[in-house]
Amino acid sequence: MLDAQYATGTSSSKVREIVVNGIIAALYITVSALIQPFGFTQVQFRVSEMFNHLVVFNKKYLYGIILGVFLTNLFFSPMKAYDLIFGVGQSLIALVITILCARFIKGIWTRMIVNTLVFTFTMFLIAIELHLAFDLPFLFTWLTTAVGEFVVMAVGMPVMYFINKRVHFDKIFK
Secondary structure, three states: OOHHHHHHOOHHHHHHHHHHHHHHHHHHHHHHOHHHHHOOOOOOOOOOOOOOOOHHHOHHHHHHHHHHHHHHHHHHOHHHHHHHHHHHHHHHHHHHHHHHHOOOOOOHHHHHHHHHHHHHHHHHHHHHHHHHHHHHHHHHHHHHHHHHHHHHHHHHHHHHHHHHHHHHHHHHHH
């Protein structure tokens, strides 16, 4: 039985998927830790959010990104309970929307633009979170968090594109 798994590569590709997603989660956490004061405020510049663009290359990166968001919020968030629900939920919803849209969109740049817009729009969930936790005004908070997310994701587009030229994100998973 094990010989058949190794012959087909199924076991090897699963291990590769787990390892790569673990690395993505670790990178997300590390980058978030480096800029921690700017990742949890009303105006958020969580640079690690640029890793969200990985799903435009392959949907299997979803697991590493979500794990990274979950652990970052667990370890660093000043409002863990809210962030574990709203932060992880917003990321999951936006990533799934992007993955579903990507089926119909050709071209990496177009997919990254759509991903950026989806993440920017869904920041209303983070605005709800901050409104509930700190009684911040919803619309203004949506605007400020959306602007921060848009800037990070927009700057992340060329960064991820050029890293992909060397790493080939779309070919890491078989």
